[in-house]
Amino acid sequence: MFSQLSRVFIFFIISFCNVYSQDQKPISYLDQKDEVIYDMKLSYKEYYGSGILILKKSDSLNYHGAFISKLGLGILEFEIVEGEFTWIKILKYLDKKLIKKVLEKDFSLLMLTDLDRGKVKIKNSDEEGVKYKVKGKYSYKLKVNNNKYLYLRESGFCVLARTKISYSYNDDESIVPTSIELRHNMVDSLMKLDIYK
Amino acid sequence: MRTIIFILFTSCILATGFAQQDYTEMNNVKLFKSELEKQTASIKSIEADFLQNKHMKILTRPLQSKGVIRYKAPNKVRWTYREPYKYDIILNGNEIIINDDGNVNAFSVNSSKMFSEMNDLIVNSVQGNVLDESRFKLSYFENSENYKVNLIPIDKEKIGAFFSEIVIYFNKTDYSVKKVEMYEPGGDHTEIVFQNKEFNSSISSDVFSAK
Numbered sequence: 001m002f003s004q005l006s007r008v009f010i011f012f013i014i015s016f017c018n019v020y021s022q023d024q025k026p027i028s029y030l031d032q033k034d035e036v037i038y039d040m041k042l043s044y045k046e047y048y049g050s051g052i053l054i055l056k057k058s059d060s061l062n063y064h065g066a067f068i069s070k071l072g073l074g075i076l077e078f079e080i081v082e083g084e085f086t087w088i089k090i091l092k093y094l095d096k097k098l099i100k101k102v103l104e105k106d107f108s109l110l111m112l113t114d115l116d117r118g119k120v121k122i123k124n125s126d127e128e129g130v131k132y133k134v135k136g137k138y139s140y141k142l143k144v145n146n147n148k149y150l151y152l153r154e155s156g157f158c159v160l161a162r163t164k165i166s167y168s169y170n171d172d173e174s175i176v177p178t179s180i181e182l183r184h185n186m187v188d189s190l191m192k193l194d195i196y197k
Numbered sequence: 198m199r200t201i202i203f204i205l206f207t208s209c210i211l212a213t214g215f216a217q218q219d220y221t222e223m224n225n226v227k228l229f230k231s232e233l234e235k236q237t238a239s240i241k242s243i244e245a246d247f248l249q250n251k252h253m254k255i256l257t258r259p260l261q262s263k264g265v266i267r268y269k270a271p272n273k274v275r276w277t278y279r280e281p282y283k284y285d286i287i288l289n290g291n292e293i294i295i296n297d298d299g300n301v302n303a304f305s306v307n308s309s310k311m312f313s314e315m316n317d318l319i320v321n322s323v324q325g326n327v328l329d330e331s332r333f334k335l336s337y338f339e340n341s342e343n344y345k346v347n348l349i350p351i352d353k354e355k356i357g358a359f360f361s362e363i364v365i366y367f368n369k370t371d372y373s374v375k376k377v378e379m380y381e382p383g384g385d386h387t388e389i390v391f392q393n394k395e396f397n398s399s400i401s402s403d404v405f406s407a408k
Contacts, residue, residue: 034257039282041297050284050297054255064255070262070284070297071276072251072379072387073359089383092358196260197281 025120026132026144028112029176030057036176038193040067045188051075052196055111063111080108083117083137102161105138106182106191109152109163114138147175161187220345223337229344230328236372237326243268243373245394247276253385266391272320273405288320289405301407314356318363322374327365332356342369 030036040053056064063080066089077088085104094100108114118136125131129145139156140163142149152165161184167177182191223229244267251260264278278284285296294303321327328335332355333348344367350357359381366376373394380386 035255037260041300048297048300048302050300052260054253056255066253066255068251068253068260070278070282071286072249072389074253074381074383074385077255077383 026112026115026142026147026149027175028057028115029149029174030055030063030111032175037196038180039196041190041192041194043190043192053193057111061116063113065107065111076103078104078107080111080113083113102184106163109138109140109154109165110180110182110193112142112152114140115142149175149177161185218340220338220340220343223339223344226337229337229339233328233367233372239397241270241397242400243394243396244398244400245391248390248392249278250388250390251385252388254383259388267400267404269400269402269405273402274320275405287405287407294407296407303407314359318356322365322377327363333363339369343367343375344369344372 035054035056038053038055039050041050042048051067051069054066054068058064058079061082064078066077067075069075074089076090076094078090079086079088085108087100090100094103114134114136118134121133123131123133123141129143129150132142132144133155134140134142138154140152140154142152144150148169149167151167152163154162154164163182163184165180165182168179170178176195177193178195180191180193182193183189244265247264247266249262249264251262253260262278262282263280264276264284266277267275272288272290274288276286283298285294287294287296288306291306292303293306294301318327321329327333327348328346332352333350336347336349338345338347346365346367348363348365350360350363360379361382362380364378364380365374367373368375373396374391376391377389378386379389
């Protein structure tokens with residue numbers, strides 16, 4: 001009898017958790033706007049560059065992004081269709097396997113594409129917010145408070161130069177971050193995005 | 198009957214309006230080239246406002262920026278973007294200086310193929326020396342207000358790697374560059390319109406340093 005009751009109890013707990021995680025699943029900020037444009041500043045060691053980054057959710061599961069120089073020249077453009085990353089354009093000096101691999105991951109994490117297709121579960125919650133565990137093409141933990149992201153930490157085994165993203169907001173209404181900072185563990189680099197006015 | 202007359206009349210007015218904008222092949226290319234050469238030879242400096250519109254398939258409306266361009270003969274150019282961001286690019290002979298909202302970077306034009314090509318294009322456009330038949334396939338057009346030259350890069354590895362076509366509009370009255378359109382492979386393009394042009398005013402050489 002006790003054993004049956006405990007099984008029923010566990011079943012309810014699991015069901016409740018599943019329902020709860022489905023209801024609370026965070027969405028990508030790109031769901032809220034036609035396109036999001038950032039002034040992007042990049043630094044790596046002593047190198048520095050900047051440009052305009054355009055991010056867009058082209059439909060319910062697909063994404064589109066482009067980066068242009070401030071002089072107007074297109075530097076790179078990509079699409080993520082059904083989870084598959086495709087380069088539409090990349091200038092020759094960036095067209096290197098390692099650079100492309102890093103950029104593919106960074107842009108996928110920036111756009112939070114795995115929230116659509118990956119498994120999203122609540123890991124824990126505290127007064128700061130709810131921490132979600134996301135497992136898709138990339139694995140990460142995403143802390144969210146009142147639909148606004150606090151930070152993202154890449155997780156998983158054997159991941160070199162894990163990506164860390166922090167978000168900040170000036171606008172109380174929008175879930176689109178005003179600023180985003182993306183760094184990599186053990187790499188002296190920073191990608192800083194400020195909303196384009 | 199009255200309806201037919203009205204339609205014909207309206208069509209004629211519309212056709213006249215469009216015809217003013219339509220470009221036809223240039224009548225006298227040789228004269229245009231020599232006049233352009235004559236006019237640009239007398240230019241020692243230019244200062245103008247510019248309005249830049251970036252048209253991209255990904256965007257619902259073009260990205261707009263504006264600022265001031267200053268040129269001093271023979272090869273100094275400073276683009277100053279004032280809105281919506283602060284950004285300066287200075288082409289000072291063999292050196293390129295970028296001031297990105299206080300972050301200053303200087304490097305040799307020759308260290309970057311992209312900047313080298315951009316430098317050539319910008320300086321030659323401002324100087325009016327862009328009609329280089331060894332680098333571009335050129336087509337010449339005109340309407341009542343402007344001359345228009347379409348440039349298709351011949352070398353697909355150099356300037357052709359960045360632009361599939363460049364269109365330059367020259368003002369018929371003073372042969373100054375009125376507008377430049379730069380088309381990228383894939384169809385996105387940048388349009389730059391120059392306004393409030395001042396020629397041969399005194400511009401200090403300090404303008405072309407990182408200060």
